[in-house]
Amino acid sequence: MASGSSIGVGGLFVNAEVTTSGRPVLRRNEVECFLLSSVDFDSEDDPPRFTALKSGNLILTTHRLIWIPSEPNGAVPSSIPLAAVTHIFSHKKSIKSMFHSPRIRFQADPGSIVVTIVFRGKGDFDCFLTKFWECWRGRAWDEEDKSETETSRSGGSATVAQGLYGNDGTVRMVGLAGILRKEQEQWESTDKSLQDAFQDLNALMSKAKEMVSLAEKMRQKLLSAPSSQNSSTDDEEMGSKEEMQQWMLSVGIISPVTKESAGALYHQELSRQLADFVRIPLEQAGGMISLTDMYYHFNRARGTELISPDDLWQACTLWEKFDVPVMLRKFDSGVMVIQNKSHSDEEVMSRIRMLVTKTEALRAGVTASDAALTLKIAPAMAKEHLLTAETKGLLCRDMSPDGLRFYFNLFPEIDLTNLHIVKDFGTYGEWVKATSILSV
Amino acid sequence: MQKLADFKLPQFFNYPPYFTLQPVRDTREKQIQLWKELILDYCKSQKIFLIGVEEDFPLFSNSAIDRSLSHEAKETFLSAIVGEGRAEWLDKGHRKCLILWHRIQDWADIILQFVRDNGLEDSVMTVEEIRSGTESHGTELQGIDRTILMRALKLLENKGKLALFKGTSADDEGVKFSV
Numbered sequence: 001m002a003s004g005s006s007i008g009v010g011g012l013f014v015n016a017e018v019t020t021s022g023r024p025v026l027r028r029n030e031v032e033c034f035l036l037s038s039v040d041f042d043s044e045d046d047p048p049r050f051t052a053l054k055s056g057n058l059i060l061t062t063h064r065l066i067w068i069p070s071e072p073n074g075a076v077p078s079s080i081p082l083a084a085v086t087h088i089f090s091h092k093k094s095i096k097s098m099f100h101s102p103r104i105r106f107q108a109d110p111g112s113i114v115v116t117i118v119f120r121g122k123g124d125f126d127c128f129l130t131k132f133w134e135c136w137r138g139r140a141w142d143e144e145d146k147s148e149t150e151t152s153r154s155g156g157s158a159t160v161a162q163g164l165y166g167n168d169g170t171v172r173m174v175g176l177a178g179i180l181r182k183e184q185e186q187w188e189s190t191d192k193s194l195q196d197a198f199q200d201l202n203a204l205m206s207k208a209k210e211m212v213s214l215a216e217k218m219r220q221k222l223l224s225a226p227s228s229q230n231s232s233t234d235d236e237e238m239g240s241k242e243e244m245q246q247w248m249l250s251v252g253i254i255s256p257v258t259k260e261s262a263g264a265l266y267h268q269e270l271s272r273q274l275a276d277f278v279r280i281p282l283e284q285a286g287g288m289i290s291l292t293d294m295y296y297h298f299n300r301a302r303g304t305e306l307i308s309p310d311d312l313w314q315a316c317t318l319w320e321k322f323d324v325p326v327m328l329r330k331f332d333s334g335v336m337v338i339q340n341k342s343h344s345d346e347e348v349m350s351r352i353r354m355l356v357t358k359t360e361a362l363r364a365g366v367t368a369s370d371a372a373l374t375l376k377i378a379p380a381m382a383k384e385h386l387l388t389a390e391t392k393g394l395l396c397r398d399m400s401p402d403g404l405r406f407y408f409n410l411f412p413e414i415d416l417t418n419l420h421i422v423k424d425f426g427t428y429g430e431w432v433k434a435t436s437i438l439s440v
Numbered sequence: 441m442q443k444l445a446d447f448k449l450p451q452f453f454n455y456p457p458y459f460t461l462q463p464v465r466d467t468r469e470k471q472i473q474l475w476k477e478l479i480l481d482y483c484k485s486q487k488i489f490l491i492g493v494e495e496d497f498p499l500f501s502n503s504a505i506d507r508s509l510s511h512e513a514k515e516t517f518l519s520a521i522v523g524e525g526r527a528e529w530l531d532k533g534h535r536k537c538l539i540l541w542h543r544i545q546d547w548a549d550i551i552l553q554f555v556r557d558n559g560l561e562d563s564v565m566t567v568e569e570i571r572s573g574t575e576s577h578g579t580e581l582q583g584i585d586r587t588i589l590m591r592a593l594k595l596l597e598n599k600g601k602l603a604l605f606k607g608t609s610a611d612d613e614g615v616k617f618s619v
Contacts, residue, residue, distance in 0.1 A: 365456065396467050398456040401506065407457050411470040419450040419477055432451050 012050055012113050013078035016066045024059055024066045024077070029140065029175050034060040034131045038121030041067055041078075044105070049113050053078060058117065060131055062140040065117075080115070083141050084108045091129060104129060270307065271315040274298065275324040278338055282326065286377040287343045291316070291328070291336040293378065331384050332391070345388065351375055352389050356408040357427060362434040365398055365405035444498050447485050450478070459507035461516060475517040480526060484541040489585030490530075491518065491537045530587075538587060542580070547592035550580055552601065555619050567593065567604075567613045 017025040026032070039058035043049045053075060059066040063082055069075040087107040102125040104117045119125050281297045282289050289297075291313065299306045307315075316328040316338060330336050355374050356366055372382035386406050389395045396409040413428040415421045422432055443449060452458055452474065462468040482488070482499050491497055493514050501508030509517070518537045521527040525543065530536040542550065551570070555561060558575045565573070571589055576582045581589075593615060596602050603616045 390467075391464055393464065393466055396457040396462055396464070397460055398507075399460040399510075400456065405456070407455070409457075409467060410452065410455060411457075411462075411467050411474070414450075414452050414470070414474060416470075416473055416477060419452075419474070419481070420448070422451055428451075431455070435454060 011110065012084075012108060012115075013053075013080060014064075016064070016068070016077040016079040018068060018077045022068060024061075024068065024079075026061060027063060029177060030061050030063045031140075031177055032059060032061050033135055034058075034128050036060075036119060036121060036123040036125075036128055037070065038119070039067065040118040040120065042116045042118055044114060044116050049111070050115075055120070058119075060128065060135060062135050062138060080108055081141070082136050083139075084110070085136055086112060088133065088136065104132070267311065267314045267318060270311060271318040272322065272324075274312070274315045275319060275322070275326055277301065278326050282338065282340060285381070286375065288337050288339045288377065288381050288384075290378065290380055291338060294338055331387070333384065333387060335380065335384055337381065337384070348375070348385050349389055349392065349394060352385060353394060353408075356395060356406065357430070359430075359434045362408060362427070362431045365400075365407040367403060367405055371406075444482070445486060447482055453478075453502060454505055456505055456507055459502065459505075459509055459513070461510065461513040472517060472520045476521050476524070476526070479517065479521060479539070480541045483539045487583055489539055489588060491539060493518065493535050493537065538585070540588065544588065544591050544595055547584070547588060548595045548599075551592055551596060552619060554579060554581055555617050560617055561619045562617060564614055564616045566607065567615060570615065 019025060036058045039056055041050075041053040041056075043052060053067050053069075055071070056067045056069045056075070059068065064079040065082065066077065066079040068077045085106050085108045089105040089107070091102075091104060102119045104119075105114055106117075107114050119128075277298060278289075278294065281294065285293070292309075295309055295312050298312065313328075313336075316336075319327060325341050326338055327341050328336060329339055352371065352375070355361055355371060361370075366386070368379050368383035368386060371386055372379040375382060375385070377385075386395060390397060390406065390409075393409055393412070395406040396411060398405045398407055408427055408431070410428050410431055413423070413426050415423075422429055458471065458474070462471050479491075479499060483491075493511065497514075500514060515534055518527060519529075519534070521539070522529055522537065526540050528538045528540065530538055554570075554576070560575075567586070567589060570576060571581060571584045571586070593602065593604060597604050601617065601619050603618070605614050605616065606612075607614050
């Protein structure tokens with residue numbers, strides 16, 4: 001078996017590069033079109049004008065006919081460029097051909113050599129033939145030559161490894177084929193993750209089935225229980241009540257109550273759950289947390305089955321009915337917070353007092369952000385505390401060009417009968433000292 | 441401490457919250473009282489009889505701390521003084537405020553004292569002379585606001601201490617004392 005660079009006469013066959021696993025290395029823009037096994041390349045001339053290639057896999061691409069030996073028998077993978085094919089003989093079906101393996105004859109340069117492809121394996125021969133004609137007629141190599149000359153004219157860069165497949169067998173994302181391949185891969189990975197998701201979904205659905213059957217039971221109970229309290233049962237009212245229950249049931253909430261004031265069971269359970277949950281964020285926030293912050297924390301922890309702001313508020317208002325260590329508190333400004341029952345305003349006040357009687361704070365006052373930093377609480381909370389301190393007379397406000405600031409309240413210490421007196425003791429004196437650096 | 445002209449300002453004039461109208465009732469009350477005293481003291485020392493709310497009044501801003509009273513604050517403080525009878529709004533829009541750092545009654549007493557001090561018990565004087573004549577030099581009556589003077593004189597007229605009469609021109613409005 002020849003293992004030289006050319007088998008046939010005058011180089012009919014060109015060596016075909018293959019990967020380590022035996023796949024052909026395709027050129028740029030070259031696309032595989034057909035694959036058949038147990039194929040021979042024969043020369044029917046006598047003497048044969050080339051050494052026959054026996055029993056290999058035939059790969060038809062847009063650019064070449066590639067033959068790869070199916071067994072390692074020393075034969076070299078070879079190819080014939082479609083560009084070299086000058087003529088394809090028409091295939092005549094005869095009685096004779098019915099008993100033989102199908103074959104195609106074509107003529108190729110150099111030398112107008114006639115080659116016969118014998119198909120000994122099972123495969124769609126007719127389809128191959130059609131594709132062979134298509135690829136040969138398609139002249140994909142023409143366009144490439146054109147674009148190659150163009151790019152070389154315009155100084156385009158040449159990639160080192162040509163073809164869709166890299167030398168190591170991985171698929172390179174180049175050209176249109178590359179784009180298509182990329183899309184294909186994306187589809188495949190999406191498909192896979194969808195499949196995985198569906199596994200979870202199946203699990204979820206089985207739970208949902210339980211929930212639905214439970215809801216159905218409850219619903220039956222609801223429907224059977226007559227609301228005989230209302231002597232004049234409004235049809236509309238009944239309708240909307242039902243609607244609400246239906247809706248609640250459809251999202252898995254069981255509400256056996258017809259009057260809102262009683263508080264749905266859902267809200268009660270939520271209320272208890274919330275009271276437990278609240279403990280840790282509350283501690284982290286320094287004993288007081290706004291309702292909106294809690295809404296964020298709670299829903300984040302839940303992940304699914306998110307609760308509405310209204311649900312949260314309802315749940316908090318129910319706390320007064322239970323013996324829980326937390327409470328909902330509304331400030332004058334309208335801000336609502338959750339705080340520990342044990343939270344003492346006095347403690348916060350004393351911390352604020354300490355903050356505002358420091359020299360710098362005496363001189364320049366404090367903003368809500370300053371207070372937030374020092375007291376280690378959220379700025380919105382800090383502002384509420386400062387406002388509370390102001391209401392208690394500990395602080396007073398200064399509308400500065402940069403915004404609202406708070407100072408220790410000196411007004412009580414100023415003597416109305418003698419405006420110029422500053423007592424030695426007292427914060428007024430401290431303040432005068434602190435500001436004396438600035439006085440004109 | 442700072443001065444406005446020759447007026448000595450109190451320390452709390454540099455306290456920024458002093459220039460922000462306080463929302464908390466008790467704090468605000470004290471603030472109002474302090475402003476009232478300060479305004480009256482200042483006006484007395486500088487002989488200021490009229491404050492225009494929309495005009496720049498030196499007492500109402502402190503450049504050292506970059507603060508000044510808002511319109512609302514000015515109105516609040518002045519209205520408080522009016523409420524105590526130590527000032528009067530001259531217009532419905534509360535733009536001009538007559539400051540009575542002496543009440544009208546006090547002015548009347550000062551006029552009577554002035555009359556006695558200068559032996560004018562039965563004399564006649566023009567109103568203008570009372571406020572700018574040689575006798576009034578160095579007294580509190582010097583430069584007194586005409587409106588206030590007229591009010592005081594009218595008060596005394598009602599008590600029979602004098603009689604007002606019109607002269608040939610507005611400037612010649614006269615007073616005959618019968619103290």
